[in-house]
Amino acid sequence: MPDKIALNKFSVHYGPDPLLQEIDLEIQSNQILGVIGPSGSGKTTFLRALNRMNELQPGFTASGRIMLDGEDIYGLDYDAVSLRKKVGMVFAMPVPLPMSIHENIIYGPKLSAGRGWKYDEAVVESSLKAAFLWDEVRDRLKTSALRLSGGQQQRLCLARTLALEPEVILLDEPCSGLDPVSTAKIEEALTILKERYTVILVTNNTKQAARVADRTAFFLMGKLVEEGTTQQMFTAPKDKRTSDYITGRFG
Amino acid sequence: MEQRHFDRELLELKEKLLLMAAKVEQLIKQSVEALIKKDAALAQSLFALDKEVDKLEIDIEEDAIALIARHQPAAGDLRFLIGAIKINNDLERISDHGVNIAQSAIRLAAQPDLKPLIDIPRMAEFSIGMLKDSLDSFVNNDPDKARAVCRSDDKVDDLKDQIFRELLTYMMEKQDSIGRAMDLILVSRNLERVADLSTNISEEEIYISEAKIVKHNVQKGK
Numbered sequence: 172m173p174d175k176i177a178l179n180k181f182s183v184h185y186g187p188d189p190l191l192q193e194i195d196l197e198i199q200s201n202q203i204l205g206v207i208g209p210s211g212s213g214k215t216t217f218l219r220a221l222n223r224m225n226e227l228q229p230g231f232t233a234s235g236r237i238m239l240d241g242e243d244i245y246g247l248d249y250d251a252v253s254l255r256k257k258v259g260m261v262f263a264m265p266v267p268l269p270m271s272i273h274e275n276i277i278y279g280p281k282l283s284a285g286r287g288w289k290y291d292e293a294v295v296e297s298s299l300k301a302a303f304l305w306d307e308v309r310d311r312l313k314t315s316a317l318r319l320s321g322g323q324q325q326r327l328c329l330a331r332t333l334a335l336e337p338e339v340i341l342l343d344e345p346c347s348g349l350d351p352v353s354t355a356k357i358e359e360a361l362t363i364l365k366e367r368y369t370v371i372l373v374t375n376n377t378k379q380a381a382r383v384a385d386r387t388a389f390f391l392m393g394k395l396v397e398e399g400t401t402q403q404m405f406t407a408p409k410d411k412r413t414s415d416y417i418t419g420r421f422g
Numbered sequence: 423m424e425q426r427h428f429d430r431e432l433l434e435l436k437e438k439l440l441l442m443a444a445k446v447e448q449l450i451k452q453s454v455e456a457l458i459k460k461d462a463a464l465a466q467s468l469f470a471l472d473k474e475v476d477k478l479e480i481d482i483e484e485d486a487i488a489l490i491a492r493h494q495p496a497a498g499d500l501r502f503l504i505g506a507i508k509i510n511n512d513l514e515r516i517s518d519h520g521v522n523i524a525q526s527a528i529r530l531a532a533q534p535d536l537k538p539l540i541d542i543p544r545m546a547e548f549s550i551g552m553l554k555d556s557l558d559s560f561v562n563n564d565p566d567k568a569r570a571v572c573r574s575d576d577k578v579d580d581l582k583d584q585i586f587r588e589l590l591t592y593m594m595e596k597q598d599s600i601g602r603a604m605d606l607i608l609v610s611r612n613l614e615r616v617a618d619l620s621t622n623i624s625e626e627e628i629y630i631s632e633a634k635i636v637k638h639n640v641q642k643g644k
Contacts, residue, residue, distance in 0.1 A: 377496070378494055381496065405496045405497060405500070406496070406497065406500060406501065406633060407497070407501070407633030408497050413497075414497045414498055417496045417497055418495065418496055418497050418498060418499050419426065419428070420426070
């Protein structure tokens with residue numbers, strides 16, 4: 172199977188400081204890649220590089236290549252807006268828009284309709300179902316999304332991302348503020364979603380990567396130290412730094 | 423770096439396992455000594471030692487399960503705990519084989535010698551040596567030593583076959599030798615199992631140190 176995403180000597184600098192250094196990594200479709208590493212290791216920079224979010228901040232420079240389906244997303248003629256539709260993102264803090272649940276979901280598809288993309292009202296139900304939220308909100312779709320619990324809001328954000336029918340879903344610490352039940356629901360959703368999408372999950376909770384990821388990548392000080400199957404990474408990591416991190420000896 | 427609470431608990435578990443190993447090694451050694459010296463009292467005293475081993479086995483198993491549940495260990499810590507649970511089980515089984523030898527020793531002490539014991543002390547020395555080396559390999563995280571133990575298992579199997587053949591001739595010649603010969607065959611069988619279980623302990627040490635599964639002549643791992 173060809174790689175969905177391939178990074179080739181990809182580096183990111185903010186001013187003179189290297190945040191990611193010469194990352195080589197292939198990511199396959201229909202898999203969950205868990206990305207772990209201590210604070211400041213470059214996990215989030217890596218994630219944001221995959222849909223070109225870093226460049227929204229001044230001082231950012233990137234070198235090397237990131238290929239998505241064989242196309243260089245940093246190529247001059249690559250459209251960043253269509254990239255972000257293809258590569259959706261869910262952030263650590265759920266940010267529901269101050270409108271109804273229904274409007275939260277349909278907002279993205281409506282907006283993109285202006286660019287010639289089509290959307291269907293049915294996307295509300297299908298997205299909410301895929302995010303494991305439908306049963307809890309089906310009879311109050313017109314109420315404000317702000318009245319949902321934290322765990323529900325995060326699943327709403329996931330549903331909102333899914334409504335744009337992306338191919339890749341980026342998640343930055345999606346369960347950091349959630350209780351174990353909400354976390355389990357998100358994790359359950361992810362393991363089902365990977366059948367249709369490529370999922371990249373940044374997490375500070377190494378156990379979460381162990382539970383849901385097919386492959387795991389360990390970042391440290393802007394470098395990719397090790398990447399492998401989750402089973403190998405959590406039972407027999409090759410690099411001592413990986414072992415020390417996942418056994419909680421530093422980080 | 424400051425030692426983690428979890429590391430201290432792992433160390434405590436290892437120390438308990440080593441205490442158990444020392445008792446098991448003593449039990450096997452003394453069971454053979456009781457057999458050779460026809461010392462029924464010594465053999466009898468070993469049953470209490472086996473009870474201590476049984477208690478430790480349960481204690482270690484509970485500790486290991488609690489550590490897994492509370493810390494959800496990974497990598498080397500996970501391999502150590504899984505290995506410790508298996509070694510714990512192996513040691514308890516070895517202890518039971520020591521009890522079996524002690525029971526044979528008690529029966530044989532009450533009867534005249536069938537023959538001078540030559541091969542059984544040799545086999546015992548070999549099996550106990552394998553047990554000691556396998557435990558040393560675990561204590562010192564020494565997978566090379568563990569591999570050497572795995573390789574020496576064939577010698578013990580050969581000795582067991584040799585003992586069996588010799589005792590078979592005694593049994594065929596004299597009917598009244600059958601009971602004593604059977605006990606000696608049982609002793610050799612128990613010593614062979616001690617060697618097998620020592621091989622298991624060595625295989626577990628290789629898994630703990632190198633993440634390689636080496637058993638049944640299959641090798642899997644990184």
